[in-house]
Amino acid sequence: MNLFTDIRTLVLDCLAALQAEGVLPADLEMNNVTVEPPRDATHGDMATNAAMVLAKPAKMKPRDIAEALAARLTADPRITAAEVAGPGFLNLRLDPVVWQQVIATVLRAGKDYGRANVGQGRKVNVEFVSANPTGPMHVGHTRGAVVGDALASLLDFAGWDVTREYYINDGGGQVDVLARSVYERYREAHGLSPEIADGLYPGDYLKPVGEALKAEHGDKFLGKPEGDWLPLFRSYATDAMMAMIREDLAALGVEMDIYSSEKALYGTGKIEEALATLRDMDLIYEGVLEPPKGRKPEDWEPREQTLFRSTAHGDDVDRPVMKSDGSWTYFAPDIAYHYDKVQRGFDLLIDIFGADHGGYVKRMKAAVSALSSGRVPLDVKLVQLVKLQRGGEPLKMSKRAGTFVTLKDVVEMVGPDVTRFVMLTRKNDAPLDFDVDKVLEQSRDNPVWYVQYAYARINSVLRKAEAQGLDTADASLAGAALSDLSHPAELALIRKMADWPRQVEIAARAHEPHRVAGYLMELAADLHGHWNLGNDAVELRFLQDDQAIMRGKIALARSVGVVISAGLAILGVTPVEEMR
Structure with a gap:
């Protein structure tokens, strides 16, 4: 289903043929050979860097490789031209039939068009949110x-094979504060x-918890020493906060597969087991750290600690796992x-960590590297802050939380769909401005509305085509004659759709879902641009008097919608099927 992969396979086959003929050396590494859209669409439909990346190892001029490859490629009926550009880039032009066939491919695959096998069924754990169970989630958690x-x-x-996981930080002192x-x-x-x-949590969200405790226990704990009520209140409050957090996540459309508890690691031997494993590797030792950066030696009191030799796995310094009083550092249960x-x-x-966890990345990667003997990679994504605004003015306070704007506040203001899309319009490590008035505007400057409007427009023409007696079922449209879809604007729209499987692979390999949002904004812009061209050029309109011609154009519209x-x-x- 990936046309770019198909053409890359063709390029590799042609290179293999040139190797068999002795034109190219037999021992060339082909992994860096790519086939992509050219930077300038006027240069062709696709471009390959094959000659550029193979020139040095082949000890040949890039243009010589490109010209030999071009001669091979143009023998394939899918390729109408292969033009050498600059020092050796090769621009390819495909037969329009190849692009037209993409529409039928999309309609037959439906929602599965673009699915990839990058993961090959391997297991991945995505841990995210993991907010302290001390109150409602704020906009950063969102x-x-x-x-x-x-x-x-x-x-x-x-x-x-994906597992979504939430790590409940219920083992630290913040739960006692709660x-x-x-x-x-x-x-x-x-x-x-x-x-x-x-230092205490002031939000009104704790009032119902206090009332529930009164209803269950009466005045039993009034005036009693902390030791009498702290364990019970800690457990009760944590459960209440996690129920609130689950409810907030559900409002956002997020469902976790697993909730893991930090507290469950204490007193079970699991921390000791993990550290014993590291000790067996000679990675746990008793030692003294150097003064932290910015601290003068005279201001630093060196003391012996139990340390993890994280520098052996890429960290800057070794890290304490046990405090001088014999208690664990926060790093130990995380290990x-x-x-x-x-x-x-x-x-x-x-x-997925908040921006304030930047200093935590190397030590955690070092721990996972050591514990898995380098087998399991750990990718840490830092999520930068969100500046929440209304009409350009900062939103800072929530009646519910007392000190910050909550996830529920945001969802109630703009809805879960708008919230989710806007949060993905920027890369995770870039700051994000979120204006709750702006994201509800119906204008092309609002990316959520712009993409939704494109989908609604497509469904509008489908309804009108049905009113004219056209069968708009995907299975029927997949059999439409598509040869009339030859206008440059129509082919450009198809080329953008054909790029979807490639974009999925790129985004998945980079672990960057914002790329999907970016692609959708570009596809929506192309759809709206094509629509506007139809205002002046009747032949580009999706609705036509000739049913056979209209069937192909409706197939194009529907495939964009898919x-x-x-x-x-x-x-x-x-x-959204209809804008209101």
Whole structure:
């Protein structure tokens, strides 16, 4: 289903024939040979770098290779011209029939058009969100949730066996802070004034938790020492917060396969097991670290610690896994958690972290490299901040959370589809401006509306064609005569659709779902541009008096709709059939 892959295979076959004839050396590495759209569409339909990448190892001039390859390629009926450009790039022009056949391919494949086998059925774990269970998720978590979920869908579409996972950070001191905050709301539920000291969580979202505890336990814990109620309140509050988080994720259309608990690692021997594995590799030792950067030796008190020799696996410095008081550092359970993922048999691990975790990347990669003996790669995606605005003015406060705008606030303002698409209009490591007024505008400057409008326009012409008696079922349209689709504007639209499988592979290999959103915006722009041309050129309109001609043009429109729908499905966005 990937026309670019088909033509690359043709190029490789022609190169192999040149090797058999002795024109090229037999031992050339072909992995870097590519077939892509040319930078300038006027240069041709596709371009290959074969002559450029093979010239040096073949000890030949690029143009000599390109000319020999061109002669071979033009013998194939799909190639109408192969032109050598510059120092040795080869521009290819395809027979229009090849492009026209893409429409039938799309309609027969339907939602599966563009599916790839990049993953080859291998197992990948995508861990994302993993917010502390101390309150509702904020707009930054929203972006991480969307990026992680869309990436998981993209990898699934590209042939991976995907597991979506949430790591509950319920083992640290922040959960004790949550319990103390809930205790104040418990007191408030009994008519007492809550004492929300600095460091406690002030949001109103904890009031129902305090009331629920009162309903279940009455005044049993009023005035009691912390030791009497802290464990119970901690467990109760964590469960309540995770229920809230699950509800928020559901509102965004995100469903996790697994929720893993940090707390479950303590007291089970799992942390000790992971570190023992590293110790057996001589990667755990007792030592003293150098002063951190910016600290003078006289301001630094050296002390012996239990360290992970992470520098042996690419880190800048070795990392503590145990504090001087014998308790674990926060890094130790994370090592054990990733060891568990390695033991579960994943071939690839992907972590989606917030921007503030940049300093954590190398040490975690070092741990996974060591624990898997280099077998399992870890890709960490850092999600940059979102600047939430309304009419150009910052939105900073939520009544629900008390200090920040929540995921639920955003979804209630603009809806899940708009939220998801906008969060994917920029690469994950680039800051994102999100204006809740702008993203609801019906204008070409609003990418969500622009793509949805393209899909709605297509469905509009399908309905009108049906009213004229045309069978618009995909199976029927796949058999349409397509030879009349020869106008440069029509062929350009088909070429963009033909690029969808290639874009899927590129995005999946790079772990970059924003590329899908970018492609959809370009495809929508091409559809709208073609539509506008039809305002002046009757022959380019999808609706025609001649049913046979109209059938081919409607097949073109519907195939564009199929690709848009497939792309939106990866992003987790529902296509709109009619704009209101």
